[in-house]
Amino acid sequence: MESLIKGLLGVIGAIERVAIGIAMVMMFAIMVIVASDVFMRYVFNSPFAWAYDLISLYLMAGVFFLAVSQAYGAGAHVSVDILQQTFPPRAKRLSECVTCIVGLVAFALVARFSFDRALDAYQSQDVIAGSIPWPTWPSIALVPLGTGLLCLRLAVTLLGQLASLATGRDIIPAVANSHDTGEVFE
Amino acid sequence: ADVTHLRVADSFPSGHYLSRLLLKPWMDEVTKRTNGAIVFDYFPGQQLGKAADMLALTQNGVADIGYVAPAYVSDKMPTSEVAMLPGSFANSCEGTRAYWKVARDGLVAKQDYAPNRIRLLIAVALPPYQILTAKTPVTKLEDLKGLKLRSTGGAQDLTLRTLGAVPVRMAAPDTYESLSRGTLDGVVFPLDSVVSYNVEKLVKHSTEKANFSSFIVAYSISDNAWKKLTPEVQKIMQEAGDATVKSACAAVDQQDAEIKKKLQDAGVAFEPLTPAFSAQLTDLLKNVANEWATGLDGRGKQGTAVLKEFREALGAPAN
């Protein structure tokens, strides 16, 4: 059980690192594109016509949805843990189980409904009106992709918490390493 | 008595002139004629969601009636753009009448509304957009060369590029800053937006009686909510719609004239296009429309047929 959970966490962690890596590249791209857009407008009187749609359709969605799962694992989503910190270890794990279960339900719904919408946009080949007819489905598909990954992360975390509760061993930490400043990412 | 509550949602700030001139009179009329059997719970100002999400929110019953502006969902309602193409009509009532026809009974109804499971209740076309500039007037085609103009994307991009201008995409509230620093040379705006985004202090020249595009403001009801209404209520809503749309477009045109006067008082010079420019424009803009139509044809959306139908509707006599 323990090795299974650790193995699953390893796999999810690897996928998450790829996803957030792409999100980071997208963030850097936004900076470069917008700064050069201003430059092009001032110096050559020719701003990038594609920048606005590219950024609002794909890049911003990617920056959030491709990072959301890794950010949860790293404890980056702010929580009010003042009460939780006073809980005994088992209660801490139980409260984390509640978070995982409700989060799993909520994000599974988000993933499901947005998957439907992405599929619909793909099948009807929807494009936005404009000089470049960008397809809308890749943008919408980022939602089920990111939240689906988050669901996997929450499911495995839940498993780990339950297994830790059942065995009494610390298979995973009681609380996601919240506000950790020492995260390492290469 | 049985009272049915219908949720109405839009993204206009409460008290906005379009909800005052279009939505409110219609809601009041329906409530009155149903003797209070239909009551509207009105959620203005994006309270139920953003403008671009109104279609989905209406389809899913979050709102029963939503402000579904086709331009914000151009991926789902591409043929409605026919009424926003440049060069097609001279005032709100002309555009409204033609759009009302094609979107209620014509190809636009068949392609934009029916498949999206919504039904058009009321609509107005905004008065034609003008090009307003800060420094140099636009009276001939050469004046547009290299001019940086704020664009909302879509056919407007295509139009500006065809005319030799540089379309710059930005949110409307950013236009003030950009105009004041020459990031923009001008805007393509309906006159009302000139006032609501405060740029009347910055623009000095405006084209007059041109049409560089328009915008369809439309409220639609979901098929689901519609089916739950009795035939009498449906009939009342439609009749109230017919009446309101006529009076609303007239009121919008009236308001446009008043704003024009106000802008003139504020020192904006309205310069008519030279006859030569007018002729060039007609040709160029016809090309924009045709290009738009073939683009849709290529995606199986019958653009050419829609364009033809809309032009016929524009030509049809007012009743």
Added chain:
Amino acid sequence: MITLIGLGLLFLLLALGTPVGFAMLVAGITGLYLIGGMGMVAGILQTAPLSTVAAYELITIPMFLLMAELVLVSGVADDLFRATAAWMGRVRGGLGMATALAGAGFGAICGTSTASAATLSSTSLPAMLKQGYEPRLAAGVVAISGTLAMLIPPSIALVVYGLLAEVNIGGLLIGGILPGILVTFTIMATVWFLVWQDPSRAPEATPVSWREKFRLLRVIGPMLLLFGMVTGVIYTGIATPTEASALGAAGALLIALWYGKLTPRSLSRALLRASHGTCMIAMILLGAYVFGYFFTITQVTQNIVAFVGGLEVSRWVIMALILCGYIVLGMFMDQIAILVLTVPVVLPLIKSLGFDPLWFGVVKIVTAEVGMITPPIGLNCFIVSRYSGRPVAEVFRGTFPHFVAHLIAIAILVAFPQIILWLPSMMHGGH
């Protein structure tokens, strides 16, 4: 009833330590389900997640975060507190006042108060404790000085307000400058008062040579450059606030490069941290939107606002009620969430009472600063407590005098709206 279920669920989850965004999302979904079944849930969930983040104007969030992270990489921020400390050192309570100044300085390149509090916690807090400052006083001044980052431009909270209220974002950001200075002096005056009351709270610092003082001033250069890059560009209108945020991030990148601190590793770390920050804020935005739609449909907020607006009292009484309401809300809720939940319903009332929405936005942010330091949920106090290892209760006690002083500052801003409105009115012809 459904309203109470939604609220109850929200606070239960928050108490259990569920992330704020998750808790609001779950409570919102539950409420929507109870009102309109799965169809309504589907309607909101198909649209809200994507449209919450997929907007061009929102790039200010990752860009401002990235800018602050890259400044930290460049190392110039490290010297900021040392510089202010050297110049304030000989004054009684000088290190405390230096913390306020460093908070204002760091706030001029950082958009969130939590990031600023974290930075101050790691620089100025240890210095004050080492000097023998009363821990409570030291922690309190660090927590409150961190909040200056959300008032002094760049400010993500002001941008979010501007987007929600459709108020000119450039004007809002510029409008935060003078109140930021006012609040900085308020904090310094509070420190002075506390030390005057009991000098043992703040032992004197060792003097720093003039040479050293001027050497430390060199951090001002790059900081001013960046501040000019963002705020100056916005003030002069060279670029929109949205573009200015990307220019600021690019500028910070160049500064880090100039100081030879930019490595693939440090860059990727800055991007990762900015990405985490973006996720955190966007998740709260998402949860707040969904919860807000639920709350809107129940019409509770509209009814409260209609009730307050209908009171037969002076508009100043209503303004006082609204601000008190915000301070109370700020005790329990995240500030970004408060903006999303309240601005759409409160703003029409504000406008109908004849108040300037730009002025109101800045005043609202000053009350939000208060919320960052009031129990039970005062994020800045948690951060200071976590970084310093001091008990949260002690930090809250230390911020209490600043809470009182802040109320005075708010009263001044309400009484003299020109403090907020003057600078924006000077921007190219006024608004």
